Amino acid sequence: MSGRGGAGVGEDVGWIRTNRGVAAWIAGATILLLIYLGTSEWALRELRDGFRLGFFTAVAVFAMLLCAVAMMLDRHRHETDEDIARVTRRDWLVAVVALALCYACFELAWRVDFLLVAPVFLAGGMWTLGVRPLRSAILAAVLVAVVIYVLFRLIGIALPTNVIGL
Amino acid sequence: MFNVEAFQEALVLVFSFNTLMWLAIGVFIGVGVGAMPGLTATTGVALMLPLTFTLSQAAGLGLLIGLYKGAIYGGSISAISFATPGTSEAAATVFDGHKMMQRGQGKKALLMALYASVTADFLSDVITIMVAPMLALIALQFGPSERFWLMVLAVCLLGALSGAHLAKGMLSAALGLYIGTMGPDPISSVARNTFDLWWLADGVHLVPLVVGIFAMGAMLEKAVELMRESRRAQVLKDSVKGLFSVGGEGLTFREYLSCWKEMAIGLGVGTFVGMLPGLGSTVGAFMSYGIAKQVSPEKRIGTGRLEGIAAAEAGNNATVGPTLVPLLAFGIPGSAVAALIGAALMLQGATPGPRMFELYPTVVYSLFIILLIGNIFNLGIGRIFAFVYAKLGELPAPLLVPIVMLMAVIGAYAYANNPYDVLMMLVFGLLGYFMRMFKIPEAPLVITFLLAPPAEENLRRGLLINEGDWIAALFHSPLAIGLALGVVVLTWLSSRVRIMERMQAVSREAQDG
Numbered sequence: 138m139s140g141r142g143g144a145g146v147g148e149d150v151g152w153i154r155t156n157r158g159v160a161a162w163i164a165g166a167t168i169l170l171l172i173y174l175g176t177s178e179w180a181l182r183e184l185r186d187g188f189r190l191g192f193f194t195a196v197a198v199f200a201m202l203l204c205a206v207a208m209m210l211d212r213h214r215h216e217t218d219e220d221i222a223r224v225t226r227r228d229w230l231v232a233v234v235a236l237a238l239c240y241a242c243f244e245l246a247w248r249v250d251f252l253l254v255a256p257v258f259l260a261g262g263m264w265t266l267g268v269r270p271l272r273s274a275i276l277a278a279v280l281v282a283v284v285i286y287v288l289f290r291l292i293g294i295a296l297p298t299n300v301i302g303l
Numbered sequence: 304m305f306n307v308e309a310f311q312e313a314l315v316l317v318f319s320f321n322t323l324m325w326l327a328i329g330v331f332i333g334v335g336v337g338a339m340p341g342l343t344a345t346t347g348v349a350l351m352l353p354l355t356f357t358l359s360q361a362a363g364l365g366l367l368i369g370l371y372k373g374a375i376y377g378g379s380i381s382a383i384s385f386a387t388p389g390t391s392e393a394a395a396t397v398f399d400g401h402k403m404m405q406r407g408q409g410k411k412a413l414l415m416a417l418y419a420s421v422t423a424d425f426l427s428d429v430i431t432i433m434v435a436p437m438l439a440l441i442a443l444q445f446g447p448s449e450r451f452w453l454m455v456l457a458v459c460l461l462g463a464l465s466g467a468h469l470a471k472g473m474l475s476a477a478l479g480l481y482i483g484t485m486g487p488d489p490i491s492s493v494a495r496n497t498f499d500l501w502w503l504a505d506g507v508h509l510v511p512l513v514v515g516i517f518a519m520g521a522m523l524e525k526a527v528e529l530m531r532e533s534r535r536a537q538v539l540k541d542s543v544k545g546l547f548s549v550g551g552e553g554l555t556f557r558e559y560l561s562c563w564k565e566m567a568i569g570l571g572v573g574t575f576v577g578m579l580p581g582l583g584s585t586v587g588a589f590m591s592y593g594i595a596k597q598v599s600p601e602k603r604i605g606t607g608r609l610e611g612i613a614a615a616e617a618g619n620n621a622t623v624g625p626t627l628v629p630l631l632a633f634g635i636p637g638s639a640v641a642a643l644i645g646a647a648l649m650l651q652g653a654t655p656g657p658r659m660f661e662l663y664p665t666v667v668y669s670l671f672i673i674l675l676i677g678n679i680f681n682l683g684i685g686r687i688f689a690f691v692y693a694k695l696g697e698l699p700a701p702l703l704v705p706i707v708m709l710m711a712v713i714g715a716y717a718y719a720n721n722p723y724d725v726l727m728m729l730v731f732g733l734l735g736y737f738m739r740m741f742k743i744p745e746a747p748l749v750i751t752f753l754l755a756p757p758a759e760e761n762l763r764r765g766l767l768i769n770e771g772d773w774i775a776a777l778f779h780s781p782l783a784i785g786l787a788l789g790v791v792v793l794t795w796l797s798s799r800v801r802i803m804e805r806m807q808a809v810s811r812e813a814q815d816g
Binding site for chain 2: 293
């Protein structure tokens with residue numbers, strides 16, 4: 138089975154990328170949440186007012202499951218969103234690596250020095266995404282890092298400068 | 304009831320140097336955010352939200368409301384200059400604005416956009432100030448079951464109107480409810496749904512959620528796009544050159560007045576759309592544009608006419624004030640930005656809702672005054688710096704993406720000095736990226752996340768009052784039954800009538816012209 142393609146998607150993108158396919162993944166994830174809920178002691182605990190602690194969580198999980206099933210059956214089920222049709226494993230990898238670098242930047246900036254780490258993160262990001270030549274990226278990165286530091290300092294948030302020691 | 308002392312106090316607070324400075328900064332940043340393709344009003348407000356924690360209530364409100372007003376107008380600058388709307392709200396402005404730009408009437412088009420935006424924004428703010436207290440008086444009569452059903456109705460409206468696909472909108476709302484149940488329950492503060500992670504015992508904080516979903520999610524999408532494309536966007540530099548040259552043709556007062564009918568349509572449509580949860584300023588702009596086109600076919604809107612710009616810009620800016628009406632009157636945010644402004648109020652200790660008029664009158668009056676004078680700042684800053692902002696449209700995205708990512712990291716941490724907030728923000732960033740890929744609207748998630756605790760609290764209060772009788776707790780009064788029926792009818796209607804598809808059809812018709 139193949140995606141018929143909505144939103145301007147012409148080529149055969151495969152069932153897995155249609156609304157039905159993605160909804161199946163979401164339904165699978167929701168069932169895992171349901172299992173977690175069913176096996177959690179807290180979910181059935183009755184509070185002093187007689188209310189079950191997991192009631193609203195269960196409502197949310199069932200609502201998610203219902204929506205996922207509805208997406209698998211409704212009139213949009215064969216459609217494929219343009220972005221989902223184009224996205225590749227490499228794109229997801231790029232997103233995850235970008236997030237990991239953000240976290241590394243945070244950890245290093247707070248452990249070492251914001252004014253040393255932020256320009257490296259910014260310049261690296263700018264250069265990777267296409268700012269050329271490298272010296273322009275470095276210049277912009279240093280400038281932006283200093284401006285951010287000063288602005289946050291002005292509003293009372295001191296970003297760490299353990300090495301430079303401002 | 305009008306509280307003179309509180310009003311005087313609000314005047315002093317708002318007309319202080321500190322508040323006016325942050326209001327001006329908010330508008331200044333906002334117009335820039337709007338003018339830069341890729342950044343939206345919601346992203347800008349989400350990024351600035353953590354900073355309001357360090358500011359006074361009035362200054363924080365000034366920063367966010369100024370930014371919101373500025374961003375909604377700012378989108379028109381790049382829409383007119385490059386036919387690339389900085390925000391989706393300005394997409395309808397492209398039809399006439401860019402054609403005027405190509406004819407060498409860019410300055411006239413930009414000024415019309417500014418004046419129509421400010422006029423409609425100001426008048427809709429006046430309507431907001433009149434309507435919100437009246438609705439709040441009605442809302443004060445509601446009991447727990449009515450409040451519960453009102454929240455459910457708002458969530459259904461959001462799910463139904465936030466996109467063309469009902470199930471995706473409702474999935475987003477359900478996800479928001481799920482995340483909202485993580486952490487302590489609202490009555491007895493017993494931790495739940497924490498996956499045995501101690502740092503989730505306090506629940507998910509709003510700041511990492513909104514910064515992750517709106518700012519980080521959007522930047523991941525942009526970063527992936529940039530990594531995928533080897534070619535860079537070519538900016539039409541030449542068309543901007545001379546935009547504000549001495550010889551450029553300005554806008555006369557007569558021309559401004561000649562668009563009164565379109566501005567009035569924009570005001571009416573924008574105010575109505577703004578008050579309804581889920582629709583937002585993009586729908587306001589397109590509906591206003593479509594109606595103006597049908598009402599006055601002789602004006603040939605769509606061929607590069609001032610009237611088209613006036614209708615679209617009045618339509619989107621007129622939603623700014625009214626989007627706060629459900630928040631102030633019922634405690635229910637009608638849009639993502641209203642949710643963020645509500646969050647800013649909560650961070651400062653003032654919970655939005657009908658009792659706010661009694662408990663925090665100074666905050667309410669400050670908000671109203673800021674809404675009104677924000678327009679003056681928007682007018683001044685838009686008028687003086689429009690040519691600078693037109694250049695911002697040329698700012699390459701590779702420069703912007705790492706900066707916003709860094710700001711998101713700092714914002715998530717600075718709000719509570721909690722490293723786990725940064726981790727949560729990054730996880731929500733990935734979720735936001737997935738939602739963008741799969742066209743799941745983000746607003747229902749954030750709004751339901753905010754509504755989950757009060758909805759649970761009201762239901763449980765109803766149960767306590769009715770000694771555990773669910774039927775009596777849920778259907779306590781004819782109004783509660785009416786609201787419950789409203790939920791059923793709305794859900795059925797939205798699955799049959801395809802409201803958003805019709806809205807999109809109107810926009811396509813307007814575009815095809």
